[in-house]
Amino acid sequence: MSTFDPPQPSPKWTHTPEEVRQLAEAAITDFRDAEDRVAALQPEDCNFDSVFLALALAEGKRIATVEPLAFYQNVSPSQELRDAANAAEIAVKDFLVDSAMRLDVFRAKQAAKKNIEESGRVLSSEERRLMYKMILDGTRAGLALPDAEREQLTRLNKELSQACSEFPHVLSGYTKRTEGGQEVYDITFQFQDILPLLKFAENPETRRVAYQRFDGRLATNEPMLGNILDLRRQVAKLLGYSTWADYVTEVKMVKSGKGVDQFLTDIREKLSPVGLKDREAHLALKKKEHEAKGYPFDGEYYAWDSKYYDRLYVEESLSLDDQLVKEYFPVSFVVPAILEIYQNLLGVKFIQIEGETWHADVQQYAVWEKDTQDASDFLGYCYLDIYPRESKYQGAAVWPLIPGHDKADGTRCYPVAAIVANLAKPATTERPALITHSDMVMFFHEIGHLFHELLSHTRFARFHGTTVALDFGEAPSQMLENWCYEPKVLERMSSHYETKKPLNSELIQKIIQSRYVNVGLFYLNQVSFSAFDLTVHMDQEQADLTQLWNEQRELIALLKGNGLRGGPGAFGHIAGGYDVGYYGYLYSLVFAADMYATVFKKDPLDPERGRRYRETVLRPGSSKDEIDLLKVWCKVHERSHVQVANRLYAASQDFLGREPTSEAFIRQLFGEPSA
Numbered sequence: 001m002s003t004f005d006p007p008q009p010s011p012k013w014t015h016t017p018e019e020v021r022q023l024a025e026a027a028i029t030d031f032r033d034a035e036d037r038v039a040a041l042q043p044e045d046c047n048f049d050s051v052f053l054a055l056a057l058a059e060g061k062r063i064a065t066v067e068p069l070a071f072y073q074n075v076s077p078s079q080e081l082r083d084a085a086n087a088a089e090i091a092v093k094d095f096l097v098d099s100a101m102r103l104d105v106f107r108a109k110q111a112a113k114k115n116i117e118e119s120g121r122v123l124s125s126e127e128r129r130l131m132y133k134m135i136l137d138g139t140r141a142g143l144a145l146p147d148a149e150r151e152q153l154t155r156l157n158k159e160l161s162q163a164c165s166e167f168p169h170v171l172s173g174y175t176k177r178t179e180g181g182q183e184v185y186d187i188t189f190q191f192q193d194i195l196p197l198l199k200f201a202e203n204p205e206t207r208r209v210a211y212q213r214f215d216g217r218l219a220t221n222e223p224m225l226g227n228i229l230d231l232r233r234q235v236a237k238l239l240g241y242s243t244w245a246d247y248v249t250e251v252k253m254v255k256s257g258k259g260v261d262q263f264l265t266d267i268r269e270k271l272s273p274v275g276l277k278d279r280e281a282h283l284a285l286k287k288k289e290h291e292a293k294g295y296p297f298d299g300e301y302y303a304w305d306s307k308y309y310d311r312l313y314v315e316e317s318l319s320l321d322d323q324l325v326k327e328y329f330p331v332s333f334v335v336p337a338i339l340e341i342y343q344n345l346l347g348v349k350f351i352q353i354e355g356e357t358w359h360a361d362v363q364q365y366a367v368w369e370k371d372t373q374d375a376s377d378f379l380g381y382c383y384l385d386i387y388p389r390e391s392k393y394q395g396a397a398v399w400p401l402i403p404g405h406d407k408a409d410g411t412r413c414y415p416v417a418a419i420v421a422n423l424a425k426p427a428t429t430e431r432p433a434l435i436t437h438s439d440m441v442m443f444f445h446e447i448g449h450l451f452h453e454l455l456s457h458t459r460f461a462r463f464h465g466t467t468v469a470l471d472f473g474e475a476p477s478q479m480l481e482n483w484c485y486e487p488k489v490l491e492r493m494s495s496h497y498e499t500k501k502p503l504n505s506e507l508i509q510k511i512i513q514s515r516y517v518n519v520g521l522f523y524l525n526q527v528s529f530s531a532f533d534l535t536v537h538m539d540q541e542q543a544d545l546t547q548l549w550n551e552q553r554e555l556i557a558l559l560k561g562n563g564l565r566g567g568p569g570a571f572g573h574i575a576g577g578y579d580v581g582y583y584g585y586l587y588s589l590v591f592a593a594d595m596y597a598t599v600f601k602k603d604p605l606d607p608e609r610g611r612r613y614r615e616t617v618l619r620p621g622s623s624k625d626e627i628d629l630l631k632v633w634c635k636v637h638e639r640s641h642v643q644v645a646n647r648l649y650a651a652s653q654d655f656l657g658r659e660p661t662s663e664a665f666i667r668q669l670f671g672e673p674s675a
Contacts (some may be wrong), residue, residue, distance in 0.1 A: 004367050004375045008414045009383070011401070014358040017084035020069045024088035028067040030096045034058035043111040048123065051112035051130050055105075059406040060461035065412060066092050068401045069290055073394040075358050075385055075420060079395040082391065095163075101154065106138035121545055125430070126459050126623045133462070136251070142239055153238050160231040160287060167221055167575035198307040202653065211304035211526035212564055219566025222545055228575055229411035229536055234568035244361035245537040248580040251625050252469045253347065253587070257538050260583050264534065267586060268527050268556060270666055274520030279558050282309040282521075303559040306525070310518050321508045328494040328503050329440050331423045331433040331673055335386065337493045338444055341483070342451060343370070345610035348379060349575040361387050367454050380404065380454050383418035386443075387425050396442055398449040403464035404457060415464065419446050432497050437511055439485045440493065448477030455614050456621040463623040471584035472626040476617060479600075485512050486604050519669050521558065523586065528557035537580045590665045591630060598656055630656045 245257030
């Protein structure tokens with residue numbers, strides 16, 4: 001236990017709905033006042049401190065106030081508090097839309113940049129990045145355009161925002177009832193409801209009907225999607241970009257739509273032979289089963305066959321019983337074991353504390369350096385809200401509640417983050433809550449995001465933690481998923497709920513081998529979605545969206561879809577802020593595989609390797625270009641500071657020390673020789 005008190009109190013979690021409203025309004029007012037002060041400056045008085053630093057400090061204060069308030073809508077048992085949190089978030093987002101279009105503030109930024117360059121003031125690398133990003137924000141918002149074009153852009157953006165907000169989603173329940181003397185289930189279009197049917201329903205006609213209706217559940221969205229795409233083409237043209245894809249990717253690692261296309265083409269070429277072999281294996285299994293059960297067999301592999309034969313092939317080729325493996329992963333053992341692995345790897349310690357939380361099930365921790373010397377070794381707070389309950393966020397995610405940053409008085413604002421998951425609770429007193437291996441991988445992944453938030457240390461809030469480019473953001477946690485397929489790590493994270501023994505070597509090998517089964521078809525399906533997302537944002541004219549969707553599914557993912565209509569209407573990523581973003585999942589996997597193979601594979605639990613990863617990749621957040629987090633990030637202009645330069649250069653050389661490549665990713669997809 002640490003003998004030191006944290007230098008920052010833990011957040012309050014007993015707000016009333018009225019307090020949420022008042023605090024959000026005050027945060028908006030404070031930030032507007034800061035912008036007004038910047039806008040009122042004479043051009044000659046605009047400099048780094050009066051403009052960029054002032055806005056950065058105001059931004060950090062706003063985020064630290066608003067994000068915990070908005071978080072209530074995902075976790076609070078109180079409907080009134082959830083509603084207040086949702087309203088507060090909407091109010092802040094509406095304000096920020098107007099804030100982003102303030103021409104007077106943008107002109108102050110331009111004047112400050114000009115004065116800084118003319119004065120010869122030397123900025124630190126993070127200060128230069130702040131100035132560059134703030135200017136770029138305004139340019140991408142159209143503030144550098146002439147008045148008439150800017151007004152046209154504002155109109156288009158409002159139409160686009162409205163169209164995206166009207167793109168509907170499906171909300172439905174799950175019920176069981178009696179019909180004709182039999183118990184029947186009403187399967188909803190929630191993915192977690194329909195997935196078991198697609199995986200386990202033996203009758204291919206049942207799967208076909210379910211998939212057909214699921215795929216076309218939001219077909220009415222398709223005309224609206226066409227309108228969204230047309231508006232984006234107009235916006236991109238006004239801003240001077242060839243395509244919307246080029247506009248979106250400018251601020252990502254890939255940098256251009258052409259870069260995405262090249263990446264997807266390369267990955268597809270490498271995966272296709274493997275996918276074809278997977279497809280042939282599944283078809284052989286389908287033929288055998290259809291003959292045994294009397295179903296007609298036409299030699300085709302349909303979209304509604306995929307989940308079913310994925311599962312069956314794993315079970316038959318590996319004799320791997322997921323329910324048996326589950327017995328080795330009691331929640332009460334797995335969660336502490338995962339935390340212990342991370343703490344040892346990254347040199348930190350979690351100390352559970354008593355304090356305010358939003359629900360009695362939530363665990364709160366103060367996080368410190370492993371060898372704490374004084375209060376300056378405090379790192380931040382984190383919360384674990386991991387059990388399911390009514391009116392709670394249904395998935396698994398990490399919320400960055402308060403970003404770490406320097407405050408105006410020179411003191412430090414320490415980060416606060418929460419992981420929200422829905423791991424099982426005990427069904428009976430005799431049998432504890434158990435989770436599958438895939439659920440364990442998911443939780444291990446999310447804890448990786450949590451540590452990205454806790455161990456980042458930047459001067460400005462906008463660069464803290466997981467604010468990295470979207471096509472790199474998953475890479476650190478994707479890399480850490482590899483631990484869940486390492487024999488000695490699986491042993492440490494498993495304990496049979498009855499015998500208390502870890503997984504035996506036979507089961508461990510089957511789990512490792514299962515990672516490479518069906519990998520060709522799985523990733524080709526991801527390429528298909530990514531290619532559709534890219535194509536519709538690169539095309540200069542509107543395509544038949546359903547035709548394109550079906551053609552790419554059959555050509556790339558190798559899945560036929562006879563009679564399927566309306567699939568694009570349910571592709572919510574395009575309207576939900578992830579446009580030209582689906583490729584990012586695969587793109588970041590390339591970095592994750594290279595990072596793991598190069599640095600951690602030889603000894604994944606080595607604290608020294610963990611320390612280098614922490615200092616080189618996690619600590620900088622987005623204060624540096626993401627590519628520079630992976631290769632040598634010691635710049636020429638920093639080498640005059642010899643001691644700092646040598647330290648940075650050594651740290652980077654200890655990580656990759658070169659441009660990342662896709663070789664490790666391809667080796668991983670095709671399976672290690674031993675697997």
